[in-house]
Amino acid sequence: MKATDYRLTTGSLREVSTVGVVCGLSAGYAGTILTASDILRRAGDDADGGLGVILGVVASVFILIALFVAALVISNGVDTVIAGRRNQLELLRLIGASSSQLRSSLTRGVAKVATIGSVIGLVAGVVAADIARVVMVSRDVLPDIRYSYLPPSALFAAVVVVGVAVCATLVGTRKTLSGAAVTGGRATRVWLRHSVAVILIGFGALLLAGAAVLGENGSTEGFFAAFFGTAITATGFLIGARSIVPSLVAGIGRLLGRTPAAMLARKNAVADPARTTRSTIGLFIGVTLVTTVIAGMTSLRTSADRWDLTAAELVEQEKILSMTTWVLVGLIVISVVIAAVGFMSTMSLTVIGRTREIGMLRAMGFTARQVRQTITLESVALSGTAMLSGLVLGTLYGAIGSQSLIGAMTPGFPIGLPVGAFAAIVAGTVVLVVAAALPPARRAVSVTPIDALAVV
Structure with missing residues (x-):
């Protein structure tokens, strides 16, 4: 060879x-x-x-x-x-x-x-x-x-x-x-990465606040400020994700309970911070994009109902906004599919890589059910973090984008909360958890403890 x-x-x-x-x-x-x-x-x-x-x-x-x-x-x-x-x-x-x-x-x-x-x-x-x-x-x-x-x-x-x-x-x-x-200079690189992330997030937040104010005053520059503010804060979050995501995953993991399976799942979810971040960030990006579009367009539709329009104009407006929403979601959804494929693959590969560890747990008394629970709860911690973070940030981005466009035409701060879309995202996450956890869990418990411990 x-x-x-x-x-x-x-x-x-x-x-x-x-x-x-x-x-x-x-x-x-x-x-x-x-x-x-x-x-x-x-x-x-x-x-x-x-x-x-x-x-x-x-x-x-x-x-x-x-x-x-x-x-x-x-x-x-x-x-x-x-x-x-x-x-x-x-x-x-x-x-x-x-x-x-x-x-x-x-x-x-x-x-x-x-x-x-x-x-x-x-x-x-x-x-x-x-x-x-x-x-x-x-x-x-x-x-x-x-x-x-x-x-x-x-x-x-x-x-x-x-x-x-x-x-x-x-x-x-x-x-x-x-x-x-090479470990030399690692602390300096981490400090520099954190500093850049904080500066970008802070500057982007100022732009987003300015976009809301400009939108309230009827300035057309508000939308551009919202766009660049969103792009800059998102870049800051991506640069600082290595420090942010594992902490969020650990926090979600604490909500899973204090059973042995839950505690082990929480440990496995953050055992490798870099892999935790890369596994979660793709789903986070996809959920944030979808939520931003749907929440923003929902805000626009809700605000349009308050405008002084005829019934025919309202119907036409609703048709245009609905079509735009579905076109944008259609353009975005492939990113979510790619992230989901990667998430399922990563879960499967990491479980295969822990075959010897799972065999040791089985030999120490862990049941097959507890092993399956551990893998499922680890998937819940990772995908749940991406889902919740994406929903919160996407709703904020969508609201500010809507405010920058029609703030002067609508009283208050329009926040779109499309319950149906949010329910679909949650349901999709549940399906993803099942699809990502069940096959590797079934494979893990099918190997006897003796065979698992023999894996080099």
Whole structure:
């Protein structure tokens, strides 16, 4: 076996199959959206319209968000695989394999899986958009003109997806595969990261407060202040997430009870702060985005009911706002799906990596039911933190965004609380907990304590 063979680091490409799924989802999403925007642009040129251009610009933002979430998921997933094979990798280092050789083998394997997933996803996304275009042309919804079957932008997006996967792999394993970590200057880096996070969050909060004031005064600059305030505070939260998220997870974990299973779940949830953060942050971003859009549009709809409009105008306004809401949610939801896939994969891989620990617990008297409870409660702590934090922050962002637009037209501070949407998010989180916890829990208790303790 060559030193650069991927089997040295991953064992098999099935271990990084999540990379292929995530890349397929990302490429399929980008292919569908970019092909649709190209179709609308060509149809718009024929009718002198700009809907395709607008969709392309808006979609680019959400594609970048999806790629960012995908990078977090891939980085965490690959790092989890490598952490689970630490003993084998240490043995390879002892017999002469260098860290660069191991990283090269891993990168080759990930690039191969990412390429396969991206190609499949791109083809599926473009074909779906083209089929929709053929149907709409046959029904005279779109003009019968010459369209592109595969826009260059969609092909470029698939290449970018593969590049993101490779970069995320290199970043996620830079410590795991580089031997002993260099500790010098760590305290300085942590202090600097905290300082930058506090400054960004503080400055962004000032912009958000200014956006609310500008909106109350009827200034059109309020929305831009709200946008940049949201972006800056979100960046601050992401930079400081390594310190914020584990504390939140630990806090949620204390609510799970004081049974042995609950206490062990709380410990496991924060055992690796970096992995805890990366596992949770993707879901947090997705829930925050969805909540921001739905809460903001709910605020606008509630405020519109108070305006001096005729019944016909109110119906038209409601139709426009509802359509806008669903379009934006549709653009965002892929990020939530990617984060959910990554969360389930991480839970499964971490449980596999703790096979020996679970065997020791079983040998000491833990029942199969307690093991299942431990894994389920750990999933609850992680996903519950993402859900609650995302709901709170998203509601705040949505309210300020709405205030910046119609504050002068509506008395008070509009806060959208879409109970149905919130219930759907909570229900989705429950489903995610079950999907993420049950398969690894079933696998964990199916191994006898003796076999589990024999795992190296």
